[in-house]
Amino acid sequence: MAKRNYLSIVLKGIGMGTADVIPGVSGGTIAFITGIYEELLDSIKSIDLTAMKLLFRLRLKEFWKKINGNFLLALVAGIATAAFTLAKLMTWLLEHHPVPVWAFFFGLIAASTVIVSKRVPKWTAPNILSLLLGAGAAYFITQVTPTSTPDVWWFIMLSGAIAICAMILPGISGAFILVLLGKYHFILNAVTELNIGIILLFIVGAVAGILSFSHALSWLLHHHHNVTIAALTGFMAGSLAKIWPWKTLTYQYSSEGTNTIEHNVMPVQFEAVTGQDAQLWLVIGLCVVGFAIIWAIEAISNKKEQKEAAGK
Numbered sequence: 008m009a010k011r012n013y014l015s016i017v018l019k020g021i022g023m024g025t026a027d028v029i030p031g032v033s034g035g036t037i038a039f040i041t042g043i044y045e046e047l048l049d050s051i052k053s054i055d056l057t058a059m060k061l062l063f064r065l066r067l068k069e070f071w072k073k074i075n076g077n078f079l080l081a082l083v084a085g086i087a088t089a090a091f092t093l094a095k096l097m098t099w100l101l102e103h104h105p106v107p108v109w110a111f112f113f114g115l116i117a118a119s120t121v122i123v124s125k126r127v128p129k130w131t132a133p134n135i136l137s138l139l140l141g142a143g144a145a146y147f148i149t150q151v152t153p154t155s156t157p158d159v160w161w162f163i164m165l166s167g168a169i170a171i172c173a174m175i176l177p178g179i180s181g182a183f184i185l186v187l188l189g190k191y192h193f194i195l196n197a198v199t200e201l202n203i204g205i206i207l208l209f210i211v212g213a214v215a216g217i218l219s220f221s222h223a224l225s226w227l228l229h230h231h232h233n234v235t236i237a238a239l240t241g242f243m244a245g246s247l248a249k250i251w252p253w254k255t256l257t258y259q260y261s262s263e264g265t266n267t268i269e270h271n272v273m274p275v276q277f278e279a280v281t282g283q284d285a286q287l288w289l290v291i292g293l294c295v296v297g298f299a300i301i302w303a304i305e306a307i308s309n310k311k312e313q314k315e316a317a318g319k
Contacts, residue, residue, distance in 0.1 A: 013081045019043055020085020027086065028093045030112045030183040030191065030250065033119065034086075039308055047082070050075040054218055094198035101192060106283075110252040110290035114297025116183055120243040122305045126236045134237040141241025146248060148187065156189035160208055166190045167209040168216025172224070187246055252290050253277040 019041040023034040038044040053074050061070035071077075100108050127134055156162060166188050170181040185191040197205035227235045251271040274285035 013077065016043070016078060016081040017085040017088075020082040020087075021089045022085075023082070024086035024089025025093060027181045028090055028097055028195075030116060030180050030186050033180050036304055036308060039311075042311070043078075043082070046075070046078060050079050051217055052222065091198055094195045098192070098195045098199050101195075106252045106286055107289055107293050109250055111293040111297045112183075112186075113247065113250045113252060114294035114299075115301055116180070116243060116247060116250055117294070118298040118301035118305075119180065120240060120247070122301060123236060123243060124240040127233050127240070129233070130237075131233075134233050137234045137237040138241035138244075141238035142245035143241075145187070145242040145245030148246070150248075158193065163190070163205060163208040164212030164215070166194070167212030168220075171213035171217045172220040183243075183246070183250075187249055253285060255280045 019038070022037045022041060026037045027034040035044065038047050058070055058073050061067075061073060124138075130138075166185060169188065170184040170190075172181075172184075182191060185194055194205070194209060196202075197209070248271060253272050253274055253276075254269045255272050255277065256269060272280065274287050274290075277283070277285050
């Protein structure tokens, strides 16, 4: 029975890992739907000072039991399996079919924005202000963040720390955060090419981020739930500019190197500048498909939540 249970956790991890590779689909939502969200949060929060003392004193059995090690190991194994399997496919799709892929991502994230906004029961003045501040901050970041961000060790770790936090936020995608930071392609390539140095830096940042953020997030959601969710909604809405399917590039040259700048354009302008087909109807169709997928995932999640509430 135990083996079967852990196999089930691995499969749930694969579901989370698949979601985490695709911008717009939240690994946290998959965790919630599959019934492991609370256990995941509790396990992460259990890695505290007491656990570290047990580890450093080599009381490994007690440490492993305290952090729910078997559960975390099975889950991480599933997530890693999905991430390594899908990274190559996503890299190929983005290289050969960028416009349709970004269109699909745009639909996913637009739907996620609408659904996260529904978690705010009442749009009071503080909530609206938080929404506007989040949207403004995200839009500003998308405008000042270049297509290429530094490949230095500290930025890779920072990217891991920020992106992994999305895993414990239903509705927010870790891959989407990497897109915003200009590190989505970079990390995908590292995984595809098995660049161990970059992968380890990313993992170290991710571990540090999730251990610190899980406590901060828990406090914010308990004490300022609606304002926090409103800010996250605004942040996602303001970030949609980063995922707009039709883009043109210009280059700025300086003594420090070449800086690539993206410009969002309309389909007609995209065709005129690039000489490529804008694939308008395909883009619209994929946006709708992406939107529908998130809506379906949310419907399943709501049904599960209602069943749990009825059973209590």
